[in-house]
Amino acid sequence: MNPNLSKLHPYPFQKLRDLFQGITPNPSLRQVNLSIGEPKHETPGFIKQALINGMDGLSNYPTTLGSISLREAISDWMVRRYGIPALDIEKQIIPVNGSREALFAFAQAVIDPTRANPVVVSPNPFYQIYEGAALLAGAEPYFLNTLPDNDFRMDYASVPESVWQRTQLLYVCSPGNPTGKVMNLDDWREVFALADKYGFVIASDECYSEIYFDEANPPLGALQAAHKLGRDYTNLVMFSSLSKRSNVPGMRSGFVAGDAKILEKFLLYRTYHGCAMNPAVQVASASAWSDEAHVLENRRQYREKFAAVTPMLKSVLDVDMPDAAFYLWAKTQGSDTELAQKLYRECNIIVLPGSFLAREAHGVNPGAGFVRIALVASLEECVEAAERIAAL
Numbered sequence: 001m002n003p004n005l006s007k008l009h010p011y012p013f014q015k016l017r018d019l020f021q022g023i024t025p026n027p028s029l030r031q032v033n034l035s036i037g038e039p040k041h042e043t044p045g046f047i048k049q050a051l052i053n054g055m056d057g058l059s060n061y062p063t064t065l066g067s068i069s070l071r072e073a074i075s076d077w078m079v080r081r082y083g084i085p086a087l088d089i090e091k092q093i094i095p096v097n098g099s100r101e102a103l104f105a106f107a108q109a110v111i112d113p114t115r116a117n118p119v120v121v122s123p124n125p126f127y128q129i130y131e132g133a134a135l136l137a138g139a140e141p142y143f144l145n146t147l148p149d150n151d152f153r154m155d156y157a158s159v160p161e162s163v164w165q166r167t168q169l170l171y172v173c174s175p176g177n178p179t180g181k182v183m184n185l186d187d188w189r190e191v192f193a194l195a196d197k198y199g200f201v202i203a204s205d206e207c208y209s210e211i212y213f214d215e216a217n218p219p220l221g222a223l224q225a226a227h228k229l230g231r232d233y234t235n236l237v238m239f240s241s242l243s244k245r246s247n248v249p250g251m252r253s254g255f256v257a258g259d260a261k262i263l264e265k266f267l268l269y270r271t272y273h274g275c276a277m278n279p280a281v282q283v284a285s286a287s288a289w290s291d292e293a294h295v296l297e298n299r300r301q302y303r304e305k306f307a308a309v310t311p312m313l314k315s316v317l318d319v320d321m322p323d324a325a326f327y328l329w330a331k332t333q334g335s336d337t338e339l340a341q342k343l344y345r346e347c348n349i350i351v352l353p354g355s356f357l358a359r360e361a362h363g364v365n366p367g368a369g370f371v372r373i374a375l376v377a378s379l380e381e382c383v384e385a386a387e388r389i390a391a392l
């Protein structure tokens with residue numbers, strides 16, 4: 001077996017199951033699960049219908065590059081959303097089966113294990129796929145703690161020169177999971193300068209990009225930032241997904257876009273990997289990327305929940321509105337794991353301890369003393385959960 005498998009940590013939700021072992025939740029209260037970032041809003045009917053309409057495609061093998069119509073729909077969306085020139089749909093866009101599998105596979109294609117001690121830099125707390133992808137690619141993860149003292153930004157200046165010299169891949173996540181922090185143009189300028197100096201590849205995870213609160217100020221994207229700074233997309237690839245944007249997590253649909261030379265090699269890797277998107281899903285995805293009305297409604301629902309819940313929780317927890325995404329990153333007065341157990345036992349509410357989303361690095365676990373609250377349930381359930389937490 002691959003010896004690197006032994007380096008993988010249990011997934012946060014396995015840790016959560018272990019944490020709750022032997023605890024009986026309050027049976028008089030219905031359970032409200034706010035632990036997992038799984039959208040619960042209804043999937044739009046037109047996407048379901050498009051999926052049905054695409055069933056004839058099941059009689060054909062799909063190509064790894066995906067259909068022209070899907071890539072055109074993605075390119076058109078990026079032009080509308082980011083104000084960038086249209087991408088080359090033959091060289092700069094690849095449909096993928098959700099951002100998760102692509103974020104993992106990307107490291108396997110990018111990392112050169114023949115170079116001495118390759119490094120993958122990522123935020124901490126983080127999406128655990130970054131760590132697993134690095135380890136199974138034969139690289140060493142290097143974590144940058146995102147803390148309140150630094151406004152949850154990655155402190156690139158703290159990374160030793162010797163680490164940057166070995167870095168082959170940098171994962172960034174904007175809007176961030178779990179903090180909701182959005183990178184601004186100065187943040188991107190710093191990242192690009194480092195990539196230019198050390199030659200590493202940037203993997204920009206933007207799966208939460210369409211969940212935000214001010215319609216006039218959507219989060220800045222990686223390719224958009226490069227365009228604003230007069231750069232091309234060398235060593236830059238972004239990852240996007242329909243799961244959160246269109247409430248279709250079960251459809252497993254997203255895309256990668258950016259550096260044509262990198263994507264040429266990534267496409268070769270994926271051809272052998274055997275991960276072409278289901279033809280019916282391609283039809284439904286093209287339909288979803290072509291419509292914004294349902295996304296506006298989606299954001300309206302999240303705004304309503306944040307407006308109702310945040311003031312209630314702020315009275316008892318140290319918590320503020322995020323820049324974007326659908327999480328509240330709440331600082332606790334004590335142990336995050338003990339609070340999670342207490343909420344489960346007494347309130348039948350499930351939240352995720354922040355320490356499960358991070359690793360101890362540079363003398364601290366930056367997730368310890370926080371809980372992640374995903375406002376994915378209905379407005380009624382979220383308000384009820386907040387009332388129980390406040391009462392407790």
